[in-house]
Amino acid sequence: MGGQINNYSLGRAGVNVDKSAVHLNDDELTSAQNATRDPHGHDGGLVNRKGLTKFNATGLGASINGGTGINLVNRNSTLIGLAGGAVETLLFSGATALGNGAADTPAWFQTTNQGGTVTQPATTLIANPRGRFVTRMGTNTENYFAGRLCAVWNNRVYYVGQHTEDSEEPVIRVFDGVDDYEFVRIPYNPDVGASTFANCVSNVITANGKIYFTTLDKDDSPMKGRVFQLDPKTGVLTPLGATFPDDQLPYALAWAYGQLFVSTVTCATGIHAYDAAGRVYRIRPGIDSAFTLDTTWTDETQSHCAVDMISYGGRLYAALNAEASAVADGDIYVRDSAGAWTESLDGSFNAAGYAGFWSLAIFGGNLYASQKTAGVSSAFTLHKFDGSTWSTVYTHGSTFATAAPYLFATQGYIYAVVPNIFSVSTPVVLRSADGTTWTDISANFPSPLICGGFAALYL
Amino acid sequence: MLDVSGNSVTVTMPTAITIDGAKKPRFAVMNQLAIMVNSCSRPITIDQYGIARPLTPRPPRLVPSLSGTGSGTLSGTYLVAQTFIIKDADGNVIAESDYGPTSASATITTQQLLVSGLDKSPESSVTGSRLYRTATGGATFFLWAELDGRTQTTYQDDLSDASLALTAAPTLGSPRDFYLIAEWRERLWGVGRANIDHIMFSEPALPYSWPSSNERLVPRLGEDNRGITGLIPRKEALGIGRQNIFYTVTGNDANNFRVVKHAQALGIESQETVQIHRDVAYWLWKDGIYEWGPNGINCISDGKVRSWFSTDTYFNRDVFKNAYARIDPVLNRYQVFLAAAGGTTINRWVEYDINTGTWWGPHKTDDFTPTAAFTAQDGDDVWIPLIGSSGGFLYIEQDTRTDGTSTAISFSVATKFHDGETPDIEKYFGQMSIHSKIQAAGTLTITPKVGGLDASAGSAISHSMTLGRERLRRLGTGRYLQLTFTHATAGQKVELYGYEVPYHELGRR
Numbered sequence: 001m002g003g004q005i006n007n008y009s010l011g012r013a014g015v016n017v018d019k020s021a022v023h024l025n026d027d028e029l030t031s032a033q034n035a036t037r038d039p040h041g042h043d044g045g046l047v048n049r050k051g052l053t054k055f056n057a058t059g060l061g062a063s064i065n066g067g068t069g070i071n072l073v074n075r076n077s078t079l080i081g082l083a084g085g086a087v088e089t090l091l092f093s094g095a096t097a098l099g100n101g102a103a104d105t106p107a108w109f110q111t112t113n114q115g116g117t118v119t120q121p122a123t124t125l126i127a128n129p130r131g132r133f134v135t136r137m138g139t140n141t142e143n144y145f146a147g148r149l150c151a152v153w154n155n156r157v158y159y160v161g162q163h164t165e166d167s168e169e170p171v172i173r174v175f176d177g178v179d180d181y182e183f184v185r186i187p188y189n190p191d192v193g194a195s196t197f198a199n200c201v202s203n204v205i206t207a208n209g210k211i212y213f214t215t216l217d218k219d220d221s222p223m224k225g226r227v228f229q230l231d232p233k234t235g236v237l238t239p240l241g242a243t244f245p246d247d248q249l250p251y252a253l254a255w256a257y258g259q260l261f262v263s264t265v266t267c268a269t270g271i272h273a274y275d276a277a278g279r280v281y282r283i284r285p286g287i288d289s290a291f292t293l294d295t296t297w298t299d300e301t302q303s304h305c306a307v308d309m310i311s312y313g314g315r316l317y318a319a320l321n322a323e324a325s326a327v328a329d330g331d332i333y334v335r336d337s338a339g340a341w342t343e344s345l346d347g348s349f350n351a352a353g354y355a356g357f358w359s360l361a362i363f364g365g366n367l368y369a370s371q372k373t374a375g376v377s378s379a380f381t382l383h384k385f386d387g388s389t390w391s392t393v394y395t396h397g398s399t400f401a402t403a404a405p406y407l408f409a410t411q412g413y414i415y416a417v418v419p420n421i422f423s424v425s426t427p428v429v430l431r432s433a434d435g436t437t438w439t440d441i442s443a444n445f446p447s448p449l450i451c452g453g454f455a456a457l458y459l
Numbered sequence: 460m461l462d463v464s465g466n467s468v469t470v471t472m473p474t475a476i477t478i479d480g481a482k483k484p485r486f487a488v489m490n491q492l493a494i495m496v497n498s499c500s501r502p503i504t505i506d507q508y509g510i511a512r513p514l515t516p517r518p519p520r521l522v523p524s525l526s527g528t529g530s531g532t533l534s535g536t537y538l539v540a541q542t543f544i545i546k547d548a549d550g551n552v553i554a555e556s557d558y559g560p561t562s563a564s565a566t567i568t569t570q571q572l573l574v575s576g577l578d579k580s581p582e583s584s585v586t587g588s589r590l591y592r593t594a595t596g597g598a599t600f601f602l603w604a605e606l607d608g609r610t611q612t613t614y615q616d617d618l619s620d621a622s623l624a625l626t627a628a629p630t631l632g633s634p635r636d637f638y639l640i641a642e643w644r645e646r647l648w649g650v651g652r653a654n655i656d657h658i659m660f661s662e663p664a665l666p667y668s669w670p671s672s673n674e675r676l677v678p679r680l681g682e683d684n685r686g687i688t689g690l691i692p693r694k695e696a697l698g699i700g701r702q703n704i705f706y707t708v709t710g711n712d713a714n715n716f717r718v719v720k721h722a723q724a725l726g727i728e729s730q731e732t733v734q735i736h737r738d739v740a741y742w743l744w745k746d747g748i749y750e751w752g753p754n755g756i757n758c759i760s761d762g763k764v765r766s767w768f769s770t771d772t773y774f775n776r777d778v779f780k781n782a783y784a785r786i787d788p789v790l791n792r793y794q795v796f797l798a799a800a801g802g803t804t805i806n807r808w809v810e811y812d813i814n815t816g817t818w819w820g821p822h823k824t825d826d827f828t829p830t831a832a833f834t835a836q837d838g839d840d841v842w843i844p845l846i847g848s849s850g851g852f853l854y855i856e857q858d859t860r861t862d863g864t865s866t867a868i869s870f871s872v873a874t875k876f877h878d879g880e881t882p883d884i885e886k887y888f889g890q891m892s893i894h895s896k897i898q899a900a901g902t903l904t905i906t907p908k909v910g911g912l913d914a915s916a917g918s919a920i921s922h923s924m925t926l927g928r929e930r931l932r933r934l935g936t937g938r939y940l941q942l943t944f945t946h947a948t949a950g951q952k953v954e955l956y957g958y959e960v961p962y963h964e965l966g967r968r
Contacts, residue, residue: 001963001964002961002962002963002964003961003962003963004959004960004962005879005888005940005958005959005960005961005962006957006959007874007958007959008894008956008957010874010955010956010957010958011872012817014812014815014818015818016763016764016818017763017764017765017773018761018762018765018766021875021876021912021939021941022878022882022912024875025875026877029873029874029875030873030874030875031820031821031871032819032871032872032873033820033821033822033869033870033871033872034820034823034868034869035819035870035871035872036810036812036819037812037815037817037819044954044956045895045896045954045956045957046954046955048868048870048946048953049860050856050857050858050860051856051858051859051861051868052826052854052856052857052862052863053854053857053861053863054852054853054854054863055843055852055853055854055855056852056853058467059850059851060851060852061851062851063480063830063847063848063849063850064830064831064852064853065481065482065484065498065831065847066483066484066485066498066731066783066831066833067484067486067831067833067835067845067847067853068493068833069834069835069836152548154549206549206550208550208551209549209551210550256607257604257605257606257607257614258602258605259605287624287625288622311607311608312608313607313608313610314606314607314608314609314611315607315608315611337604337606337611337613337614338571338613338614338615338616339615339616387610
């Protein structure tokens with residue numbers, strides 16, 4: 001007798017080593033080294049397995065003993081900013097009507113990897129008008145600076161968007177590097193009247209897992225302002241405490257000692273008046289229903305206001321500037337846990353004009369402060385504090401500045417930025433990797449540049 | 460750490476936490492944090508920015524001093540305790556230590572309450588402290604103040620009792636030095652090196668909070684020196700394995716979590732072999748691969764490849780505790796890595812096709828020594844199974860049939876001993892025909908064994924894979940015919956459809 005072995009089900013049943021040689025079926029194998037059935041679900045043949053290739057080009061220098069995969073943000077953070085506009089946008093313009101920035105056409109721009117060179121113009125991410133980033137304190141036209149008008153939360157920028165003054169509510173927008181959209185509107189102040197729109201947002205910070213910002217609600221005497229908490233997860237807007245006392249405009253914000261600290265600017269006779277000493281208030285959001293007055297700047301600091309505050313080394317620091325006066329000058333003050341404010345750095349008195357400190361930032365474990373020398377067109381100075389000693393790290397002597405330098409620190413650099421303001425036709429952008437050596441990288445940035453609109457996102 | 464493009468990114472360890480390269484890292488994921496244990500000297504978290512921090516800071520070590528100072532509005536008798544906190548860049552508290560020692564009580568009258576002698580954390584990851592205070596005469600603590608940084612040693616104010624935080628201080632605690640970790644029911648579950656017979660669990664959604672009361676014994680205490688050997692977090696139950704007994708945790712919260720015996724003479728031999736796919740768990744025990752799903756626990760290697768795991772012929776069973784596995788979620792395969800018989804290096808793997816219930820292997824590679832296997836997602840959220848190597852490289856699959864840049868894949872398939880259902884009759888096996896997929900190039904080698912079950916290998920036969928069908932030589936005389944197909948040329952695909960061999964029976968001898 002004869003027969004035929006026809007085996008076209010070869011391997012269909014895989015390997016079986018639990019049967020004796022005479023009991024295996026045709027479709028069973030005794031071994032299948034580097035073999036498998038067609039893995040794509042076809043009833044195909046027996047194939048050799050796919051190859052294995054290196055995932056990382058450079059070895060890690062040691063045996064890999066285990067791992068897991070988690071979604072990581074690109075660690076190369078990218079600096080983004082807002083630039084553009086032929087006419088600077090003002091929040092305050094003294095006796096004139098507030099500008100609405102309609103002529104501005106700002107757009108987000110993006111730089112290369114934080115660790116690499118800033119290139120210009122980089123990618124324009126959004127072309128539509130968005131930002132309003134410049135403010136002014138005082139009557140002198142040289143006294144322009146920008147508040148912190150954007151804050152980063154969960155790799156998104158929450159920033160003050162453009163709105164038409166007196167016609168619509170101010171707006172907070174959000175930008176994640178791809179999408180830019182309206183997030184929340186600021187309601188009118190009932191203490192002002194339902195028919196009056198709030199004017200603008202002055203400062204924005206991220207703290208305590210939330211966004212906090214100050215508002216100007218009424219720009220003529222008696223002036224009024226508020227502080228809000230914004231939950232970036234839900235968009236819920238919560239006013240903190242009541243409207244601030246008349247003519248005490250809440251301005252700078254900082255989180256310290258588990259509380260939100262707010263500085264105010266006194267503007268009894270005009271929005272830019274500075275005609276009395278400013279104050280500092282504090283509140284515990286979610287616990288306190290009202291602000292507590294923490295301090296009123298007095299004596300030497302008359303007509304001072306804190307235009308920036310920051311927590312450093314467990315203590316709260318305030319950057320004060322002053323209206324020109326025979327007795328006033330701007331200083332850096334520090335508050336201890338007992339609530340006592342003392343002078344940390346004495347600003348140089350200069351009767352010729354405004355003087356004071358404008359911006360604070362922490363970088364490399366040190367605190368940095370920018371100081372604008374008095375005078376219409378004059379220099380600015382950068383100071384560094386290592387926790388015990390202040391030192392001057394940079395003086396920009398060019399004749400140019402009518403605006404104060406804004407400090408901004410990222411993963412690898414600290415920046416000092418002077419935007420386009422009036423006679424300043426070209427922005428000044430300085431960068432340092434160590435806080436000591438500063439490089440002018442102005443040419444890399446688009447012009448005009450709007451200060452206060454910088455953020456570092458991981459894109 | 461590697462990003463999705465394979466570029467290495469250095470993760471800086473937190474202060475005083477070191478890595479032991481000889482131990483396998485074990486991970487759980489919660490709140491967008493990867494929690495790593497076993498290979499680090501303390502549990503750590505790694506966030507989405509690649510920043511590593513201790514899972515829980517060490518608590519304060521000093522007893523704060525409490526007294527009244529100056530004038531104020533506070534009167535009463537108070538206690539204070541301190542914790543250390545870690546905040547992320549958005550100001551969220553992502554870790555809080557256990558409470559430090561409670562101060563002695565202090566009685567003040569219309570003063571400010573001053574706390575001094577606060578501890579300063581030596582850990583650079585710590586971003587601040589919290590102070591908790593009782594109401595006058597009370598025993599319940601409430602949040603009183605928060606201090607930034609690691610330099611402040613005093614604090615004072617006269618905050619009234621009514622102005623303290625509305626809710627009582629949270630329940631906190633320190634984790635053990637875990638060697639096992641899993642996430643289940645919104646909590647982390649861990650087993651500590653110094654407490655191998657107990658399992659701890661964190662507070663819900665608080666991976667840093669490990670109250671000492673959140674602990675259960677997994678019997679029997681002191682039974683062996685390995686203790687709990689594996690954790691299996693399925694949807695409705697947490698499996699806990701010892702060497703020879705299997706438990707599950709039932710319940711929903713700390714009040715009713717119970718450890719219940721599930722099976723005897725069954726356990727988990729290696730945590731690294733535990734893989735869960737579509738709520739079905741697979742793992743290695745001493746005698747095979749087990750599956751735990753809606754239909755209970757079954758040994759899926761029994762009846763097919765039990766001999767792989769129950770004899771010393773194929774794999775070194777002494778090294779089972781070092782085995783590891785991964786799931787290929789796209790092809791639905793469970794792959795477990797083992798040491799070949801007689802060796803101690805994990806250099807073989809077998810795979811179980813979940814769809815068809817078939818086993819394949821043992822596989823090997825001549826390009827590198829595998830040391831780990833896991834699955835991650837690339838930048839496009841596509842699952843990529845990865846194999847780690849002793850050379851510090853991760854390997855992914857490629858369609859090209861080459862390992863590395865030029866190493867051939869050694870393909871070898873052995874058929875049954877064909878007997879025409881007459882194993883006692885001598886047969887003449889004629890010309891064999893091979894049918895395969897037409898390839899661009901390559902030769903498949905066929906080695907026949909013709910004779911008894913102990914027949915020697917005959918002369919090799921070559922089949923050109925450029926032909927879809929080829930008739931080859933006569934195979935010879937014997938009672939059985941067995942074929943082995945081999946191929947080992949880099950870059951060449953093999954796809955074998957089948958074969959035909961005519962035979963004539965010659966009679967009995």
